[in-house]
Amino acid sequence: MRDVTERIIKGAISVFIKKGLQATTQEVAKEADVAEVTLYRRYSTKENLFITVIKNVLENKFHSHIFEMAKEEKTELFLMNIIEDRLDILSKNYDLVRMLLSESLRGNLTNEINLPYIIFSSLQKGLESHFELKGQSVDTEFYARQLGGIFLSYVILPNEKPFNKLSIQDKKDIARKYAKSILSSI
Known part of the structure; x- marks a missing residue:
């Protein structure tokens, strides 16, 4: 059972990266080497399959340990850690990220799988946590947008x-340059 689920997830990721939501369940079934009816039994619609697969990937690859990083006492190191961590994850998953951005710009993604929204909201929450621990009042939305940029x-x-x-x-x-740039406006 686990093997079939893993094949479906890998096949779906491969197909969705190439075609986004334009992909068909037939293409996913072929890539995963399962019957199309298996996909329908498990996910009922292509959209449910897409959401399930993307949520799985986002949780595994983009899981945020930003609250741990937020405990860093020095703001420059905190920012450097976030920048280095996120740039590394984004570049390792370049094709997936581009597909998600494309689908997001088309308005096809709910907030639960909308990568820009996930990145922005986790950054803002991490910044809020860090500056709250430091007792500083900072416009976290502004700085989350800078980091997002x-x-x-x-x-x-x-x-x-x-x-x-x-x-x-x-x-x-690179992380230090960006961190210093952000710090200069705080």
């Missing part, structure tokens, strides 16, 4: 080398 730029604008392929030092240098 940084992340979006790495997905949309071409880079010489993906962030996850950079050296550890290069990653830290």
Whole structure:
């Protein structure tokens, strides 16, 4: 049973990354090597399959440990950790992220699987937690948007080398530059 579920998830991810919500259940069934009726029994609709698969991926790949990072006493290190972590995850999952952004821009995603919304809301909550622990009043929406812009730029604008392929030092240098830029406006 577990093997079939794993094949469906892997097959669906592969097909959805290529075609987004335009993919058909026939294509997913073929990729997963299952009967199309199996998909309908388990998920009833293509949209339910898409939501289930994407939620699974978002929870596994984009699970936020931002509240742990928020406990960092130094704001610059906290920001650096967030920037480095998110850029690394986004670049490792580049094709999936681009598909989710495309579907989001088309208005096809609910907030539970809307990647920009998930990223923004988790950033804002993490920033609120960090500055609350420090006893500072800060416009967390503004800074979450700044961070979101940084992340979006790495997905949309071409880079010489993906962030996850950079050296550890290069990653830290980039994260530090962005963190300093944000800190200068706090």
